[in-house]
Amino acid sequence: MLDAQSATAAPPIIRREEYRAPDWLVPEVELDFALDPAATRIKARFHVTRNGAHHRPLRLDGDGLTALSVTIDGAADDDAWRMAGDDLLIDLSGESHLIETEVEISPQANTQLMGLYASTGMxxxxxxxxGFRRITFFPDRPDILSRYTVRLEADKARFPVLLSNGDLVGSGDLDGGRHFARWVDPFPKPTYLFALVAADLKANVxxxxxxSGxxxxxxxxxxxxDLPKTGHAMAALKASxxxxxxxxxxxxxxxxFNIVAVADFNFGAMENKSLNIFNSRYVLADPETATDADFDAVAGVVAHEYFHNWSGNRVTCRDWFQLSLKEGFTVFRDQAFSADQGSPAVKRIEDVRGLRAAQFPEDAGPLAHPIRPESYIEISxxxxxxxxxxxxxxxxxxxxMLGPQRFRAxxxxxxxxxxxxxxTCEDFVLAMEEASGVDLSRFRLWYSQAGTPRxxxxxTHEAASGRAHLTLEQSVPATPGQxxxxxxxxxxxxxLFGEKTQRSFGGERLVMLDDDRLDVTFEGIGERPVLSINRGFSAxxxxxxxxxxxxxAFLSAHDDDPFARYEAMQQLMLDTLVGxxxxxxxxxxxxxEAVQRTLTDPMLDSAFIGEAVLLPSEGFIGDQMLVVDPQAIHQAREALRRDLGTTLSDAWRDAYDRSRANRFEQTPQAKGARRLRNVSLGFMMAGKATDVPGIAxxxxxxADNMTDRQGxxxxxxxVYAPERDAAFSDFYARYRDNGLVLDKWFTTQALSVRPDTIDQVIDLADHPDFTLNNPNRLRSLVGALSANQLVFHDPSGRGYRFLADxxxxxxxxxPQTAAKLVPPLGRWRRFGxxxxxxMRAELERIVSTPGLSKDVFEQVSKSLV
Incomplete structure (x- = not known):
């Protein structure tokens, strides 16, 4: 239960049902920036027009701004405006007015990384x-669409590159060693898509x-x-x-179209119109510093942000409750793009593994919400x-459900x-409905109901009649507020596959379960059938x-759907481990036996084998249990890994040797070989053979690439071996000046399952290269520890205390980054x-702390209810 002080200090709740169209519209806006890290001045000039019949004042959002001047229709009238907290309120009588403001901010003091901030000299x-309200006073909401003209001025020697949205229409030198650039974006956009960069950078052009030519x-x-590390991102952009x-x-x-890499960034990247700003980890990639997973992530994120130009920018969100309108749709688009660039089967496996690792627990916990939430305190x-x-x-x-042609329509x-x-999300579903002629009224439930259906x-099979009967029953668990x-x-x-013939009975079919129960009958089933279901993870x-x-085991060997084949193997492993x-x-x-058959099947490619033989994660095993016992789960999983490693020792070594690459190539075949090589090495180590640390x-x-080196x-x-200490020492010495690779050094240690890992993590938090100011570095250590189920849930509770600290x-x-660290503590009900x-004690300690941000307050208070 929250104490009285916390409860009374609770920030207001924003509700979807209370949406109201904006009182004032801003068709055009002109911004003039005099850029300086310590004191940037921003002049804003825009006309506002009354939207509807009302007498409400113009409310301009602000956050931490120092107001220098406000004029209305060219006149400075201090009686016409007032401050309401951080916001600027102006009483206006007419239907249209010219508003001009000037504010001052300090980018170098902005540690929130929202608004205009300084990062590594830019x-x-x-x-x-x-974040726009941290730049200038403005109605900072996504349904205010404006055309922007932006003038940037800065010291030319310090900031020779000046970028903003749209097209460059003018630039030149000024007195005092300064220069300017003028950008015009002809497409109306909301404030959240505004961007600027002032920096000393070079471009891969x-x-x-x-x-249309x-x-x-x-x-x-x-x-x-870093220019040599941008080739992969450029190729991905053109392919997208x-x-x-x-x-x-x-x-x-x-x-x-411009992309800028930034070292300090809360997100992966941002789709600002024509000026995408990226976390540098999703731009920079070469074999020496980036793994195959990093290369794939760069391509996927570049595609995602580019695809937003239409699914997010040209068509944007009415309000933040509609966030999945742009993000869910665009994730689907980038997943399809990535599947087309490589192995569709492996990509689908990776996507589902990520969904189960992050989203299924979210759906089953105190922070469960529909993809279109009904309320929030902090939208971030x-x-x-x-x-x-x-x-x-x-x-x-x-x-x-619709098929490719009707979906495209x-x-x-x-x-x-x-x-x-x-x-809105409803607009999207309605367009699908009208173009396809399919009634999607019940499908809308997916937008409003939280929880993962079961x-x-x-x-059953009737041998005499040759019929099989399939009964499907669904239930949707209760979630907070639902x-x-x-x-x-x-x-x-x-x-259905014949147990003896190993063949499909008539091929795949699509079945719609749209009620509590559905009975399906199959004719002509002359032998015992085996069910392959949710193929391709269709739901x-x-x-x-x-x-x-x-x-x-039969399906893991004979199913003709790659995902279903993988899924059968994973379910076999999962049932064994849970038991x-x-x-x-x-x-x-x-x-x-199933792993051996997969490992030695000459018809399977290395990438698929490498995914199929991996055991389910300890976190996913725990998700199957009413009460999670991290120590027992780890022991059971390690016992199975050890048996696989010892019993199939020769097969692992053969797979390791045959997947050895002579030189680095970024082809699907070479990536698959590296994947299987490192998976095989892991099982070899699990088998406890004394020569394996030396082989590793x-x-x-x-290694001539980061995939093999970090693997x-x-x-x-x-393990406890001199080779371990030497490798970590060598890795640090080699990459200590490369921030992105040093993140890997922190993460790898935080994910270790050695008994001394919690001590090492606490020590690493005091390491000279660790900082709380860089979200990547913070996630590399603190985020990795909370993902390490065995160590985070150490019986001493030190993992919980460390995370809360x-x-x-x-x-x-x-605050935004801090709030994203909270959810592992919020799953406290699942444990002993x-x-x-x-865990609850640490949540209560956090929520009772004076001055807590609304970001963290919301996450913690919901976790305690």
């Missing part, structure tokens, strides 16, 4: 969701010819030393532009796996109808079946009594 902005100038701006034209018919609409807290990843799965279900209608407007599938749920429409791709649900270990935790022992034989160190030393380091991190320290600097007490 000035840059982050305005989503509500290229061009792209659009489908226009040439677009492309530039990726980085520190000069071509893909969006081909798949969605969407052409880029301006003469230039809803940049969640539910809004993004589950949102993408809901769009994917629409694609599955729906997106065409959506873009055409809402171009240049602020739309589907129970029961299959105790009772309606049945959801769930599209399930499924098939974000939990499937419960009575399939035996033999059935799952082991419950009973203290388990028969590892079926898993070992040899791989570390000889070896991660495997060595869990970090939350409180970071909240004073960067001792852990519950300790």
């Amino acid at each position: 000035l840059c902005t982050q305005c989503e969701p509500e 290229d061009q792209f010819a659009t489908m 226009r040439n677009v100038k492309l530039a990726i701006w980085v520190a000069e030393a 532009m071509a893909w969006d034209e081909k798949v969605y018919g969407r052409e880029y609409d301006l003469g230039e 807290n809803f940049y969640t796996a539910t809004v993004y990843n589950k949102g993408a799965e809901i769009i994917r279900m629409l694609h599955t 729906g997106t065409d209608l959506y873009f055409t109808r809402h171009d240049g407007t602020a739309a 589907v129970k599938a029961t299959l 105790p009772d749920k309606q049945p959801m429409p769930i599209p399930l791709r499924l098939d 974000p649900v939990i499937i419960e079946t009575d399939r035996s270990a033999a059935d799952l 082991s935790v419950a009973n203290g022992k388990a028969d590892h034989g079926p898993v070992i 160190k040899d791989q570390f030393d000889a 070896a380091l991660g495997i060595l991190s869990n 970090m939350v409180l320290a970071v909240d004073k600097l960067n 009594e001792t852990a519950q007490t300790a």
